[in-house]
Amino acid sequence: MFKYKKDPTAKAKRLSSYKPGSFLYVVNYVSQSKSAMAGFCFIALLLILSFLTPYIFKYGYREINVRMQYALSSLEHPFGCDEVGRDIMVRIFYGAKYTISIGFFSTFCAAICGIILGAAAGYFGGLVDTLIMRALDVFQSFPTILLAIAISAVFGPGYWKVILACGITGIPSYARMMRANILTVRGSEFIEAAASINCSTGRIILKHVIPNAISPLIVQMAMGVASAGLTASALSFLGFGVVPPTPEWGAMLSTARAYIREYPHMVMFPGLFIMLTVLSLNLVGDAIRDALDPKLKN
Amino acid sequence: MRKSVSKKIMALLLAAMLLITLGACGSSEEPTEGDTQPQETLSLGEQNIGAEGDAAASEQIEYVSYALNSASFDLKPFSSPASGRAQTFQYVWPRLVYLTSYGGSLEEAEMWLAKSVTRVDDVTCDVELYDYIYDNKGNHITAEDVKWSYEMVATVGQSVEVGNLLKEIQILDDYNLRFILNSPGTGKMETVLGFHRMAICDKDWYENATEEELLSDIATAAPYYIKEFVSGSLVVFEAVEDYWQKDESLRGISGSQNVKTIYCPVIAEPSVRAISVENKEVDFTDIQISDLGTFYENGAVKDGYNMLAVGGTTALDLFLNMDEESGSPVATNLKLRQAILYAIDAESCRIAAGLDDSCSWLCYDFGTVQMAGFNEAWKEDYWTYDPDKAKALLEEAGYPDGITLRFMYTSNMSSGMVAVLTENLEAVGIHVEVMGYDQALYNTYKYDSSVWDIIIDNKGGYSLIDNYNNLFSPGGYTNGGVNFCKDQTLYDLVDKGMLTGAQEDYDAIHDRTVELAMGRGLYASATIYVSQDGILDMITNHYMYPMVNAWTYAEDFVSNYKIN
Amino acid sequence: MIKYIAKRLLQMIPVLICVAILIFTLMFFVPGDPVQIMLGDYTSTPEQIAETRARLGIDKPYWEQLVIYLNGIVHLDFGESFILGNDVGEELLERFPRSLTLALSSLGFIVILGVPLGVLCALNAGKLLDKILMVLTLILNSMPTFWLGLLMILLFSVRLNWLPSNGIGGVEYYVMPIIAASVGSLANITRQTRSSMLEVIRSDYVTTARSKGLSERKITYGHALPNALIPIITICGSYFGFMIGGTTVIETVFSIPGIGSYLVNSINSRDYPVVRGSILFIAFSFSVIMLVVDLLYAFADPRIKASYAGNKRKKKETAETGADEQPAAGKEGT
Amino acid sequence: MAETTLEKKTFLSVENLLVQYKLSGETVYAVNNVSFTVAKGTTLGLVGETGAGKTTIAKAILRILPDHSLKGISGSVVFDGKDLLKLPETEMRSYRGKNISMIFQDPMTALNPVKTVVDQIAEGIALHQNMNKANARIKAIEMLETVGISADRADEYPHQFSGGMKQRVVIAIALACNPDLLIADEPTTALDVTIQAQVLDLISSLQQKLGTSMILITHDLGVVAGTCDAVAVVYAGEIIEYGSKEDIFDHPMHPYTVGLFGALPDLKKNVNRLSPIVGLPPDPTVAYTDSCPFAERCPHVAPQCREKKPHNAEVSQGHFVRCHLAGEIAGKAAP
Secondary structure, eight states: OOOOOOOHHHHHHHHHHSOTTSHHHHHHHHHHSHHHHHHHHHHHHHHHHHHHHHHHSSSOSSOOOGGGTTOOSOSSSTTOBOTTSOBHHHHHHHHHHHHHHHHHHHHHHHHHHHHHHHHHHHHHOHHHHHHHHHHHHHHHTSOHHHHHHHHHHHHOSSHHHHHHHHHHHHHHHHHHHHHHHHHHHHTSHHHHHHHHTTOOHHHIIIIIIHHHHHHHHHHHHHHHHHHHHHHHHHHHHTTOSOOTTSOOHHHHHHHHGGGTTTOHHHHHHHHHHHHHHHHHHHHHHHHHHHHHOGGGOO | OHHHHHHHHHHHHHHHHHHHHHHHHSOSSOOOOSOOOOOOOOOSSSOBOOSOOOOBOSSOEEEEEEEBSOSSOOOOSSOOTTSSOHHHHHHHOOOSEEOOSTTOOTTTSEESSEEEEEEOSSSEEEEEEOTTOBOTTOOBOOHHHHHHHHHHHHTTTOOHHHHHHEEEEEEEETTEEEEEESSOOTTHHHHHHTOTTOOOOOHHHHHTOOHHHHHHSOOOSSSEEEEEEETTTEEEEEEOTTOSOOOHHHHHHHHOOOEEEEEEEBOOSHHHHHHHHHTTSOSEEEEOGGGHHHHEETTEEOTTEEEEEEEOSEEEEEEEOOOGGGTOHHHHOHHHHHHHHHHOOHHHHHHHTTOOTTTEEEOSSSSOTTSTTOOGGGGTTSSOOOHHHHHHHHHHTTOTTOEEEEEEEETTSOHHHHHHHHHHHHHTTEEEEEEEEOHHHHHHHHTOTTTOSEEEEEEEOSSHHHHHHHHHOGGGOSSSSTTOOOOHHHHHHHHHHHHHOOHHHHHHHHHHHHHHTOEEEEEEEEEEEEEETTEEEOOBOTTSOBOGGGOEEBTTOOOOOOOO | OHHHHHHHHHHHHHHHHHHHHHHHHHHHHSSOOHHHHHHTTSOOOHHHHHHHHHHHTOSSOHHHHHHHHHHHHHTTOOOBOTTTOSBHHHHHHHHHHHHHHHHHHHHHHHHHHHHHHHHHHHHTTTSHHHHHHHHHHHHHHHSOHHHHHHHHIIIIIIISOOSOSSOOSSHHHHHHHHHHHHHHHHHHHHHHHHHHHHHHHTSHHHHHHHHTTOOHHHIIIIIIHHHHHHHHHHHHHHHHHHHHHHOHHHHHHTTOOOHHHHHHHHHHTTOHHHHHHHHHHHHHHHHHHHHHHHHHHHHHOHHHHHHHTOHHHHHHHHHHHHHHOOOOOSOOOO | OOOOGGGGGEEEEEEEEEEEEEETTEEEEEEEEEEEEEETTOEEEEEOOTTSSHHHHHHHHHTOOOGGGEEEEEEEEEETTEEGGGSOHHHHHHHBTTTEEEEOSOHHHHSOTTSOHHHHHHHHHHHHSOOOHHHHHHHHHHHHHHTTOOGGGTTSOGGGSOHHHHHHHHHHHHHTTOOSEEEEESTTTTSOHHHHHHHHHHHHHHHHHHTOEEEEEESOHHHHHHHOSEEEEEETTEEEEEEEHHHHHHSOOSHHHHHHHHTSOOSSSOOSSOOOOOSOOOOTTOOOTTSOTTGGGOTTOOHHHHHSOOOOEEEETTEEEOOTTHHHHHHHHOO
16 A cells, blocks of 8 residues: 655755745745744634624624623623623624734835835935935834824824824834845945946836845734734724724723723733734744744744 | 644643633632622712721821822812812812702801801892911911902813803902802802812912912912822822811811821722722722722622712713704704604613613703702603604604714713614614714814714703703803704793792703703713721712811721822 | 034934924814813803913914924923913923833843843744743733733732832832833844844854854853844834833823823823923933934944044055055965 | 874874754755874865865864754764863863864954954953963964054954955964864955965964964865865765875876866866866765765766775775775876
8 A cells, every 4th residue: 555655855845946035935934834824824713703703603793782791701602791791702803803904004004105215215325315214213203102192183083094093103113124124235236236237226226125125024014013903902092093883902902991800801802812813913923034034044 | 743742832831821810810709690680779979888887086197098080180279170170179279168068058058268158139149258267378368369269260260150150249348248140040159159169369379479389389278288299190188287267166077187198199090099999008089880899799888998979960961963054964853853862772871881770870851860950750751762763753754764973972981881872873773973082172073063963971060950051051152052052942941940940940941852852861970989997987078079188087097008 | 423422413403393393283283172171061151262272372373383382492491281280391300200210120121131031042042942932922022011011900919919009109119010011022122132143143253252162151142142232222222212102001000100191191181282392302312212222333333333433544444454465475376 | 994104193083973964854964974184283185065064074073063953973083082072061162272273264254243353362362371361462462463463453343354354363363372273164265366375374384383283174276285284085075085195186096086186277288178077066965875975976987886885995005095996097097
């Protein structure tokens, strides 16, 4: 009976077949690290559940049942009910897409602006560099929370405004990192080579400089999603976050904090899920960083 | 194989870590099953003193600590009302008359700086001062200082209500004044003479006092002065050595000095305030309803604590936009307004805010049931919750397939209550655009009729008619009443009510507001104070703030506070 | 070096002016009228509103107010708080030490704990200890601060009664806030130390050091760590800057009257002078910290110090290396 | 390994050294039971393509192989009568830098960028000759002068030196405590030709002066000719030919050694194409326990080469070749 012996090195071979740093390589590498996969599945599961909640669960995320106020976890309500009798589990799953999407969108727009600013500052240097850097200093000297509060105070609370607030406050760190990478890459030969065959500066930046300086940024973005999630929940804690009844985890936590002594389950589950989501995002971020930065692999 | 073993160990470790944190904060005894039968009613108004009733301390006790709930305040004589200074103001700044109970009249009031008060007619009143009033820095307080103080409170102190009521103050001689009101009305004179934010101080001292002195080294004729003031963190009051009123019998509540030093640390986070009492770090503080369970269980205060629940001065009211020109559909459509009011279940709003009969009351008018002038008859048919009737009214109003309305509130209001309100309206087909703004934005948009259709706000006053006057007096608002309503008959009724103070006039006002369907009162919640068990009697002033200086303490009272 | 510091200090002034103008404009256009909040709920007649606006000076047009404000800043007069009426400058000076103690001690906490942890992880990378530490710091990093703060109060002060639950005073008051504030960033410092140490451990000069017969400990702390310092200093610098103004949540939970809570309360009540004053204060301390971080770079890495020393010394070097090469000699290999 | 006359004079003898790494799940057979000896005061050249395991042998002797990727190490390295592989780490540390020291390939990264040059030299001296800091510094400055760097540049940092100067510092570090054995791992590869010659002269002059024996690792046959007494040709982690310089240069026996010389441009012969060795270097993950690693690329490959491991035959006095056909092809390939 022919027994197919699983070739232990098959995976390693498949992995090394891709060009290190290429998208496929990263995807392949991440899928091999167990912890990253655990994190990734957790987030994927949450997102799927979040979109499916209206169909799978009996209770709607807004459905109020004042009789079941503060109900402890029971079969009916695995995570118990909040101060208005709404099922916490449904709200957590439904709210998952808010916290996670806030994290992704704000990091994404922060990274885009950061990269452009950083690249311009790093590559052109001189006046452009000092101007952008000083502007970033001005931005960065604002505490993140304050900038977010000022923005949501100006535009009023709401989902997109929180994303705008978290996004804008993220720009300086990405720009600074991009500039640092550019400075190291700018000096190297292949840039001079590209310049010698008179590529336009724009092409040089886009084609050569950014791809090489991108890997630490992607790692920063993976971590950034986690911290943006936390900023959003801190914003809701201070009362500037998402408007009820959207079940964003930070808002749930801030309303439940008053009941921490009497009904700890209301605080416990949102806090726990924020922690697990941020943990999974960090695990995935770690794997991406290891994939992109071979030196740190083993 | 070895790799997966380490994974298992890590998973175990992770789980153990979580259990510890979960265990740490679960309340010690098994939390009661999630039944929601209301706890035993905590009798409001009077105190709920712990078991033992040992003898009261004969002489002044050393010190007591009272945790304050807001950090942004100062105790300068004349400062804007927004800062949270009401809790401790009456220890350090005297006023003419001390009103003993909420809504109480001048006749029952206790004399403080005033020796005697005689009503001349329904707008004028003569006040005679003691002639031996000296503050702790030896300045002599005369009629001229009192008149100047009133002007300062109305302007720098921005206490507009005093400014509106008073026509003029005449100085008869060094120790006699005549107060003349703009218009007669029950309770107006009480408000002026017993004004809870009044501060009477020496004119010369104030004019050349430095910023430092104004803040933490004041000259006052009150029983206590400020020994230490750390802004936003701690205030310490010390009893004045030779208080000017030597005659014990005349001191009463306002002048008593039962405790030598009062330490008032500021603890802004409500759940931490409750913890600091339970943890024996402070003696007394106000707690939020959700922490009630830590000190109060199935009808009795747990031993080791005392409980005081006071309230009824302000109610949570819901208003509908009545400004025809604002373009809001609500303003011009009576049926729509009625549909909204019938769709709201005030009872579940109250429960959702974490309140129940033990610490709150439903409202059957814009004022509270405790306010003087409330008529029990109003309780029968006051917008009883009837979703079907609301749906029918909505169709009659011309919106069979629903309408979207803008609902505004401030983000520090109970989100549970907001959730119930929005669900009630959604259930009958009224979609709600929820606008939860921070305090500053809310205060600005409140007076702008183009921003909101439905608004909820905390309103209150000294009495029912005082509340109506605050809500609907044309003088007070630039664009009609609190909800831009410009109904002349309502204004006339309110003015008449102010004059006569008769119950029929109050009924007429109430019925008019119901007829116009301009809004409704939802509920009013009590403020709950908790203290260690060494305190025997907890007196509060007419605005229900604790008069710590006038309490009776047990013989063996020892404060929990660690002075550092 | 002094010339460099002077240059940086001069550069700081335009940044602070920009911050002042930016925050002034931001607060000017933020909706919400401070006078409405100050007068509170009571019915206020239009004249009273107008009179208060005049007294506070916010009825003047934008440019006029900006000029008054900037000239005030130049004389270090931050004006008076609308709500409290006391001088903002003094208040900030009174509150600054508390935020500073919180920031400094929690920075100390994460460096003293984070760096050795990072080195430990780097030394046995891939082993079980490394994985456990990484996941543990990740968990701590993922906990929302206010949740952690409340849990710690419940555990340490209520259940175990070791520490006071809030307020300011002796050392024991600062223990929990510091831990709650810094635990989150512990993960960043540990991970950054780990990755830069991993990079350094594999470099050739560490092998040279080992070939000299030095002990492992001396190699790690004598040769490897000094080279891994630069990225760690960057993280500490940005963390410290964040801590000065960003500990609002910690200050609210532990009722520590620092600059963070003072700032958020003033935003809530649109107390313009306080908001402007605190922001400028935070911006100033942030720029000073950035300067200190850059100086630390020079101290930690001679290559950067050389670039600060200016061109004078550079010319001397290039001339020298050229002359030293001895003429080529030695027999030609077959 | 047959007893040889050099026995009593040898002071370093390596007996079937075996080193394996693990690289993401696979085992790399870097060194496959290598044996050789180094006589006092002589220089042994280790020659071979890159990746043949030369550096691993050197690092194994000094026991500074990176332990996180090391799978296994066995065999014996007898130095002055003691087997270094069995020594406890603390005792081994006293050997490193004092009795055996090493020069590395890339001077650019071999020096610690944040420490001054003189400190890096003084560190070893202070440790092994237990002097206080001041004397160690004086000794270090003397050392700098011996390698041709002026004293006033002692307090400068590595980034202020050119490649050649840095290599001089590395040499100064290695020879600071005049070790008995110096291992030079391709000391001149990263330098251009003119500097290369100077560095080699410096090393050999210091070697004469201090009487240090040396193991020179290189893939440049010209360098070997100039400095080495004995030569070992390394291929796929094994020594396939070992002998004195004359044996190897004048009559190479192993086809690989012959191929190496074939690939050298020779002024005397006007050959228009060099004859490179065909094929690719061996796959390190294969152990070649029962075949000759050079079999695929060997022009004279015979059936037994693929079935049996060639033993180490002594074709002439002190000249060993690990090849089945060692005898026959000698005649044909001679130049």
